[in-house]
Amino acid sequence: MVTIAEARALAEGSTATVEGFATVAPGTFSSATSEQGFALQDATGGIYVSLPDALDFGLDARVRVTGQLGQTAQQTVLNAAAASVTVLDGAESIEPKDVMTGDVGEPVEGLLVRVNGSVTTAVEDEQPYGFQAYIDDGSGEIQVYVHVVDGQPVIDTASLTIGQAIEVTGLAAQYEETYEVAPRRAGDLVLVEQ
Incomplete structure (x- = not known):
């Protein structure tokens, strides 16, 4: 497992496992992205996780995800599958x-x-x-x-x-x-x- 900042610095195509708290719930941005992603943040940074399938958890959920670093419309994203997303105990509200x-x-x-x-x-x-x-x-x-x-x-x-x-x-x-x-x-x- 790496921090989100460390994951963002990896080369495109690299596989990374990160853990953080949900700042965007799954599917919130689907109208523009045509997928069911969400965003995570830890003490070091934040990242958008692109996901084809809808998951059911809300803001502040503690989530671990493994995916591949990529770019979508020049934005750094972690491309993942539903099976590689785990909702953990403990929730925390991230202050903007x-x-x-x-x-x-x-x-x-x-x-x-x-x-x-x-x-x-x-x-x-x-x-x-x-x-x-x-x-x-x-x-x-x-x-x-x-x-x-x-x-x-x-x-x-x-x-x-x-x-x-x-x-x-x-x-x-x-x-x-x-x-x-x-x-x-x-x-x-x-x-x-x-």
């Missing part, structure tokens, strides 16, 4: 890392992060995949990517109006050249009074 919008990038990819900023673009409807908008705290824009679960966006996109100050918690992810923060549930969006 506060990050400036302009600092969401490779160093925090895979981590649960929290950003604050003002909405700078109108919400773009990319269904069936999701919705996107950008926010900026003055340090640079970051995309907020809102996945769809059971036909509904995971957060209320109607409140994402240009100029609205918001706080978003989510997975720091990458899709090709674009870094993003991907919320997981309704409570991951907080409107900030101005």
Whole structure:
């Protein structure tokens, strides 16, 4: 077994076993990823685990997984099968890392992060995949990517109006050249009074 940071540093195709706490429940991002993956985090880092089959555990579950390091749309992932995932006793809620919008990038990819900023673009409807908008705290824009679960966006996109100050918690992810923060549930969006 290796730490998540050690696993992320391995060559593509390497096999690794990691253990951490779930920061994204299985299948939350399936609208855009077409798979049933989840995210794990330990004291050293975080990683998205790509999985073809749905598993039934929630946020904060302690999970051990063995998989192969790979890249999906330039994001480092651990490709695994359901049989290589074990839910262990003990759960722990991971506190999000506060990050400036302009600092969401490779160093925090895979981590649960929290950003604050003002909405700078109108919400773009990319269904069936999701919705996107950008926010900026003055340090640079970051995309907020809102996945769809059971036909509904995971957060209320109607409140994402240009100029609205918001706080978003989510997975720091990458899709090709674009870094993003991907919320997981309704409570991951907080409107900030101005």
